[in-house]
Amino acid sequence: xxxxxxxxxxxxxxxxxxxxxxxxxxxxxxxxxxxxxxxxxxxxxxxxxxxxxxxxxxxxxxxxxxxxxxxxxxxxxxxxxxxxxxxxxxxxxxxxxxxxxxxxxxxxxxxxxxxxxxxxxxxxxxxxxxxxxxxxxxxxxxxxxxxxxxxxxxxxxxxxxxxxxxxxxxxxxxxxxxxxxxxxxxxxxxxxxxxxxxxxxxxxxxxxxxxxxxxxxxxxxxxxxxxxxxxxxxxxxxxxxxxxxxxxxxxxxxxxxxxxxxxxxxxxxxxxxxxxxxxxxxx
Numbered sequence: 001x002x003x004x005x006x007x008x009x010x011x012x013x014x015x016x017x018x019x020x021x022x023x024x025x026x027x028x029x030x031x032x033x034x035x036x037x038x039x040x041x042x043x044x045x046x047x048x049x050x051x052x053x054x055x056x057x058x059x060x061x062x063x064x065x066x067x068x069x070x071x072x073x074x075x076x077x078x079x080x081x082x083x084x085x086x087x088x089x090x091x092x093x094x095x096x097x098x099x100x101x102x103x104x105x106x107x108x109x110x111x112x113x114x115x116x117x118x119x120x121x122x123x124x125x126x127x128x129x130x131x132x133x134x135x136x137x138x139x140x141x142x143x144x145x146x147x148x149x150x151x152x153x154x155x156x157x158x159x160x161x162x163x164x165x166x167x168x169x170x171x172x173x174x175x176x177x178x179x180x181x182x183x184x185x186x187x188x189x190x191x192x193x194x195x196x197x198x199x200x201x202x203x204x205x206x207x208x209x210x211x212x213x214x215x216x217x218x219x220x221x222x223x224x225x226x227x228x229x230x231x232x233x234x235x236x237x238x239x240x241x242x243x244x245x246x247x248x249x250x251x252x253x254x255x256x257x258x259x260x261x262x263x264x265x266x267x268x269x270x271x272x273x274x275x276x277x278x279x280x281x282x283x
Contacts, residue, residue: 014043016172017047017124017126017172018047020124020170021047021048021051021124023122023170024051024122024123024124024170025051025052025104025107025121025122025123026051026052026053026054026100026103026104026121026122026123026124027044027047027048027051027052027053027054027123027124027126028054028056028100028123028124028125028126028169029044029048029053029054029055029056029126029127030055030056030058030087030125030126030127030131030132030133030136031055031056031057031058031127031131032058032059032128032131032132032192032194033057033058033059033060033062033063033068033071033084033275034059034062034063034192034274034275034276035188035189035191035192035275035276035277036055036057036071036075036277036279037277038184038185038188038189038276038277039127039128039131039188039189039192039194040128041126041127041128044126047126048124048126052081052103052104052107053079053080053081053103054080054081054082054083054096054099054100054103054123055075055080055081055082055083056082056083056084056085056087056096056136057071057072057075057082057083057084057085058085058086058087058127058131058132058136059086059087059131059132060084060085060086060091060092061086061089061091061269061273062267062269062273062274063273063274063275064273064274064275065273067275067278067279068084068275070278070279070280071275071279072084073279074279081099081102081103083095083096083099085136087132087135087136087139087140088132088135088139090139093136093139093140096140097164097166097167100121100123100166100167101121101166104121107121108121118165120162120164120165120166120167120168121166121167121168122168122170123167123168123169123170124169124170124172125137125169125170125171125172126172128189128194129194130192130193130194131194133171133172134171137161137169137171140163140169141161141163141169159171187205187208188276188277190205191205191208191209191263191266191276192267192276193267202256202259202260202263203237203255203256203259205259205263206237206258206259206260206262206263207233207234207237207259209262209263209266210233210236210237210262211233212276213271213274214229214233214236217271217272217274220271220272220274221236221271223272224265224270224271225239225240225243225262226239226243227239227240227243237255237258237259237262238253238255238258240258240261240262241253241254241255241257241258244257244258244261246258246261
């Protein structure tokens with residue numbers, strides 16, 4: 001199938017980000033640790049050029065620990081600051097303030113030389129839909145979360161949030177990009193839940209996921225579903241449908257329901273910690 005989802009509000013959100021970037025010292029980009037490259041909007045690099053850059057490897061608890069470490073090293077080799085976090089539990093979030101100070105050290109020292117004191121670092125938080133931006137901001141800000149107002153950016157769809165005396169965040173809506181040049185990227189985003197499920201062929205998506213897991217995560221499906229991984233993706237889907245009593249009227253197997261179970265189990269980490277792309281294939 002052709003993966004695509006770019007509703008009109010995303011065009012408006014991108015324009016807003018372009019208008020506000022001049023106010024920004026640092027771009028904080030959240031990516032999904034399971035697909036660290038595919039969950040990066042390619043427009044962000046153009047938007048954030050000449051700005052300090054921090055990548056937050058979010059949902060790292062759902063991804064392979066081995067590949068989390070490899071992706072951190074890969075991004076650092078490209079000049080990004082990187083922090084691995086779980087915005088739901090708050091793991092890793094405390095380290096971010098220190099990294100922001102390091103990433104914006106030149107800006108802070110420049111302000112000091114000019115006699116400008118206590119001007120906070122202004123950071124724009126960006127990321128694709130469902131990558132966990134809102135959860136991150138709420139966790140990072142805690143109860144100190146307040147709108148700062150009285151500056152460009154305080155309109156519906158975005159807000160300035162003062163975290164402390166040192167940092168202000170500009171929250172932005174999640175945006176994708178108009179066209180996926182590589183449909184495999186679209187497939188991965190659909191698998192993690194960044195494209196509306198109603199727009200997807202869930203069976204096709206699940207067959208692709210099964211084939212990937214059999215190749216790179218041997219034994220994960222067998223452990224969860226008591227299936228024969230050598231039997232092929234369709235046979236595995238059929239086994240799940242039978243074992244989980246996925247039936248239509250007339251006692252036919254409901255493959256769509258079985259496919260949904262597998263996708264949900266992947267998204268909720270019930271299959272194990274899984275990363276869907278590896279840095280050595282992307283360098």
